[in-house]
Amino acid sequence: MSAPGGAARKGRFAPSPTGPLHFGSVVAAVGSYLDARSSGAAWLLRIEDVDVPRCVPGAAEGILRTLERLGLEWDGPVLWQSSRTEVYRAALERLMAAGRVFGCICTRRALADARLARDGTRRYAGTCRDGLPPGRTARAFRLRVEPGCVRFVDRIQGPIEEDVAADVGDFVVLRADGYFAYQLAVVVDDAEAGITDVVRGADLLDSTPRQLLLQRALGLPQPAYAHVPVVTNGAGEKLSKQTLAQAVDGLAPGGVVADALRFLGHPPPAALGGAAPAELLAWAQGIWSLARVPCVRGAPMPGYG
Incomplete structure (x- = not known):
């Protein structure tokens, strides 16, 4: 998919540092990463710490370390929303x-x-x-x-x-507490960074129309959107800090990446059993297609709920 106005394509991953990275966030990161890398686009990283009261000290740094362990290398410096008031x-x-x-x-x-x-x-x-x-x-x-x-x-x-x-x-x-709302911050950040393609969890699908209204009100370009299914637990709830989602820090990184690829409709071949994250991601880049990602808003993943 070409970028609006012929601009160079850019994707991004934008986690909120409210706790360690769980499998649901890994799925969004892998989907965003592969969508960018498979087309030669840049992949940027933004820490969405605009909601300061919800942020956990040290969580952002932990997220960066986990992404590195999973082979998800980003381009350029990390953008921190807390510095952009x-x-x-x-x-x-x-x-x-x-x-x-x-x-x-x-x-x-x-x-x-x-x-x-x-x-x-x-x-x-x-x-x-x-x-x-x-x-x-x-x-x-x-x-x-x-x-x-x-x-x-x-x-x-x-x-x-x-x-x-x-x-x-x-x-x-x-907001009443003086912090800027997520809806405004994300729209401003995506436009300033030149983001052309947003791949994120389907839990944010209902936020997108509000973001489109803000883009229009501010005269900003509209990225292309793709919302991957969220991972749910046995009760059908989205994995999150509130539902006590398991952190992936202590798990084998290759296994986590392989499971994320399976969830996204790109199961690795048996020959890549036990492969390292870099090898799995390189293989997936060659076959990546959003058409293979399940068109559902949420689905369970055994072992992570």
Whole structure:
């Protein structure tokens, strides 16, 4: 797939340092890496530590070491979101100047009875859209979302559409605790880095329409998206820190990479049994195709749930 506007293709992996790398994150990393490397594209690494309260000290450094053990070599320096506050602030000011955001005083408690959006967040009913009560100061800032479906074609999951206004409502871009929201940070970072191809877990599929709206509001290019299935445990839950997902640090790296390839529809041949990560990844680059990745949002992987 060619990059928008003839630009050089770039992919990326962007883990959040909320704990050690688990198998679900490895699957996303391997899929992103192979999609880039199989087409000669650069593969960048970004640590998404914008949500500082959720970050675990030392987790980011552990993630870097694990990626190196798995043979996933990135290009250029690592980008840290925590160092980019002023860049996000400039983007917010552009949105303010264009009248695209508004201040909000609503607390989590005030939204507790709102209906759930598809991703489990609470739908915002537009309480503060027309201005704040006299004497009140905004706690957060939200993007003003207009009605209408947002559509895109995912390279794995196919056509996707969502009426963000109806399902989610006006969403937060600057949180009440002063931290910038993931949705804004990821859009700004991808554009500045020149990312043309985003391959990530399907748990982020429902975030993509919001990111498309922000790209349009800021006049930024839209990457091509591909959402690989997330790995689920025996209860059907996505592997995560909250579901006590096992870290891969203590596992044989070649076995982890081979299992990730199997999960992604690219099982290594018997001749590569026991092979090192570099050999497995080199083999996979030669046959990599998103058409072989299962078109499902989630699936179990025995031994990791």
